[in-house]
Amino acid sequence: MNKLIKNELTKLIKKKSLYIMLIILIIFMIINNILYSRSYNSKGDKYIEDAEAQYEQLLEYKESLESLEKMSKEEEESYNIIIKQMEKNKYIIDNKQNVDAVGDNRFILRTIFAQYDIFIIIYIIMIAGTIMSEEFNKGTIKLLLIKPYSRTQIFLAKFIACVIVLLCSALIMVLLQVIIGGIILDFSSLTVPIVEYNSTTQDLQFINLFAYIGLDFLARLPIYLILLALSFACSTILMNTATSIVIPILVYLFSGTIEGFLNGINAKWMRFIITLNWNFETYLFGRKPEISAFSLEFSVFICILYFAVIIGAAYYNFKRRDIKNI
Amino acid sequence: MGKLILKCTNLTKKIGKKQVLEDVSLYVHEGDIVGFIGPNGAGKTTTIKLVLGLQKITSGEVIINGYNLKEDFKKAIKNVGAIVESPDLYMYLSGYENLKLIANLYDNVDEKRIEEVVELVGLTNRIKDKVSRYSLGMRQRLGIAQAILHRPNVLILDEPTNGLDPEGIKEMRELLEKLAKEEGMGILISSHNLAELETFCNKACIIQNGKLIEETSLKKLKEETISNYILEVKDTKLLKKMKKYEFDIKNETICSIVLEKEKVPELIKDLVNENVLIYFIKKDARTLEDAFLRKTGGNVIE
Numbered sequence: 001m002n003k004l005i006k007n008e009l010t011k012l013i014k015k016k017s018l019y020i021m022l023i024i025l026i027i028f029m030i031i032n033n034i035l036y037s038r039s040y041n042s043k044g045d046k047y048i049e050d051a052e053a054q055y056e057q058l059l060e061y062k063e064s065l066e067s068l069e070k071m072s073k074e075e076e077e078s079y080n081i082i083i084k085q086m087e088k089n090k091y092i093i094d095n096k097q098n099v100d101a102v103g104d105n106r107f108i109l110r111t112i113f114a115q116y117d118i119f120i121i122i123y124i125i126m127i128a129g130t131i132m133s134e135e136f137n138k139g140t141i142k143l144l145l146i147k148p149y150s151r152t153q154i155f156l157a158k159f160i161a162c163v164i165v166l167l168c169s170a171l172i173m174v175l176l177q178v179i180i181g182g183i184i185l186d187f188s189s190l191t192v193p194i195v196e197y198n199s200t201t202q203d204l205q206f207i208n209l210f211a212y213i214g215l216d217f218l219a220r221l222p223i224y225l226i227l228l229a230l231s232f233a234c235s236t237i238l239m240n241t242a243t244s245i246v247i248p249i250l251v252y253l254f255s256g257t258i259e260g261f262l263n264g265i266n267a268k269w270m271r272f273i274i275t276l277n278w279n280f281e282t283y284l285f286g287r288k289p290e291i292s293a294f295s296l297e298f299s300v301f302i303c304i305l306y307f308a309v310i311i312g313a314a315y316y317n318f319k320r321r322d323i324k325n326i
Numbered sequence: 327m328g329k330l331i332l333k334c335t336n337l338t339k340k341i342g343k344k345q346v347l348e349d350v351s352l353y354v355h356e357g358d359i360v361g362f363i364g365p366n367g368a369g370k371t372t373t374i375k376l377v378l379g380l381q382k383i384t385s386g387e388v389i390i391n392g393y394n395l396k397e398d399f400k401k402a403i404k405n406v407g408a409i410v411e412s413p414d415l416y417m418y419l420s421g422y423e424n425l426k427l428i429a430n431l432y433d434n435v436d437e438k439r440i441e442e443v444v445e446l447v448g449l450t451n452r453i454k455d456k457v458s459r460y461s462l463g464m465r466q467r468l469g470i471a472q473a474i475l476h477r478p479n480v481l482i483l484d485e486p487t488n489g490l491d492p493e494g495i496k497e498m499r500e501l502l503e504k505l506a507k508e509e510g511m512g513i514l515i516s517s518h519n520l521a522e523l524e525t526f527c528n529k530a531c532i533i534q535n536g537k538l539i540e541e542t543s544l545k546k547l548k549e550e551t552i553s554n555y556i557l558e559v560k561d562t563k564l565l566k567k568m569k570k571y572e573f574d575i576k577n578e579t580i581c582s583i584v585l586e587k588e589k590v591p592e593l594i595k596d597l598v599n600e601n602v603l604i605y606f607i608k609k610d611a612r613t614l615e616d617a618f619l620r621k622t623g624g625n626v627i628e
Binding site: 003004006007010011014015016138139140141142143145146147148149150320322323 | 341375378379380381382399400401403404406408410411412414415416417418419423427428430431432472
């Protein structure tokens with residue numbers, strides 16, 4: 001099994017598309033980092049002054065709330081947020097670390113998937129969309145099928161190879177940004193922790209930047225895995241490379257469209273749409289979804305259900321297929 | 327005769343309602359080179375695909391080295407090497423990388439074995455080149471290398487001489503004979519080029535419209551049926567009087583006749599009695615192709 005996976009990865013590494021994507025990504029990153037360096041000036045100590053000014057303002061607001069005899073529920077909530085915001089400002093002033101900066105390497109890394117994940121998506125769709133169909137079309141699948149491995153093993157090896165590619169491409173992307181951002185912007189901001197307000201515990205959370213990136217990746221992993229599975233399944237079932245690439249991209253584009261309609265329609269059946277459930281960023285740091293029909297457990301269930309159905313269909317098809325004459 | 331290593335019994339394949347293959351039985355022994363002959367669309371490739379597990383068998387069974395393909399796929403296929411349709415190669419990789427991929431999948435193939443096989447098929451100078459730069463003949467050789475890399479004892483080749491020049495065909499023949507003789511491989515070859523198969527094989531199976539019409543030794547196939555004889559005589563007009571024979575008169579002096587070997591002396595005697603002056607009579611050098619066309623009645627796809 002390991003040998004099969006290794007072979008699949010060898011085949012992928014030898015393909016030109018990997019290097020083309022890598023070059024495009026690097027060029028895009030360089031431009032993006034230059035734009036950030038030109039647009040924001042994160043140097044200097046001005047942020048400390050800003051934090052101090054904000055702290056004063058909040059303090060006044062806080063005192064005005066305290067002077068009330070009885071706070072409404074909303075006022076109580078904002079009172080709590082004010083206290084946490086003040087804590088954050090105090091942290092900035094005491095530690096001289098700009099945790100809210102937007103023009104530094106850390107900011108791009110913090111939002112790295114929002115900024116660049118289209119590259120991951122396109123690349124994994126390209127890989128998963130061709131890994132089966134290309135071998136069927138060129139006839140090389142026969143070479144694999146007459147080796148002493150079961151079809152299940154071959155199927156799994158190919159899928160696992162795609163998942164490994166996904167993980168590696170995310171890792172490479174982060175590394176590239178660290179280096180490119182480091183050269184163009186700075187390395188110093190990388191040690192500044194991420195400060196998030198947890199709305200469940202109503203407390204500030206301090207997280208190491210790279211732990212945050214890992215967490216964010218995990219939260220978005222269902223998006224990538226579902227698209228990967230879809231592309232892989234199309235590739236296996238339809239054996240057509242072009243459709244296997246186009247269909248998942250359409251689904252991804254559709255996910256943006258449907259989200260726009262969510263508040264307007266809010267029909268019960270809409271909660272079964274995968275694209276409304278696959279981004280777990282909505283559940284990070286104790287956040288709760290705006291619409292009560294969604295919950296963490298429900299989203300996990302929907303993601304697993306879709307994944308199982310898509311991969312199950314592909315597996316069933318692959319296992320039973322007669323290799324036709326070319 | 328060596329050990330029976332590939333045994334297919336009553337293979338039947340239906341695709342939808344169409345019966346593609348009916349009751350095909352094939353036997354390959356150690357050291358055999360079996361020619362699998364049939365017109366286009368007869369079911370040669372389908373049979374091979376069933377034997378290799380690439381398509382599902384509707385009924386019948388395939389036993390390779392004592393293992394049932396359906397129940398014990400991995401063990402059955404382990405000692406099989408094959409090329410189906412055309413060599414399946416990754417064009418964007420070099421010849422060596424292609425072989426390395428295959429080698430990775432078996433435990434018994436090391437670097438030395440790869441070098442050995444490359445030398446055997448005569449690709450040593452070009453093995454580091456990308457396969458996309460290979461000629462068709464070189465791809466065939468690489469395909470053979472892929473198929474024999476793991477030292478199989480059953481070799482199944484679908485149209486292996488496609489795209490080979492005469493020199494290449496000769497080399498391939500020598501290679502296959504060597505594999506059969508020295509390593510005791512059983513080889514099943516399908517080909518449409520009958521003249522070539524004739525020099526390769528010691529057994530032949532003829533398939534038509536999904537049915538096996540004959541499994542026999544080549545020698546027998548060539549000899550058993552009636553032959554064509556060519557005659558040169560002084561004047562062919564005289565032959566018209568001989569109602570007993572059906573001569574095919576080509577011109578004034580040349581004619582031919584289809585006859586069993588036993589009847590040739592009688593014909594000569596009759597010709598002498600009729601005062602026909604004979605210059606020569608000779609047997610038309612029949613090829614496997616004639617025997618084949620006679621068996622199948624031409625190339626008609628039903």
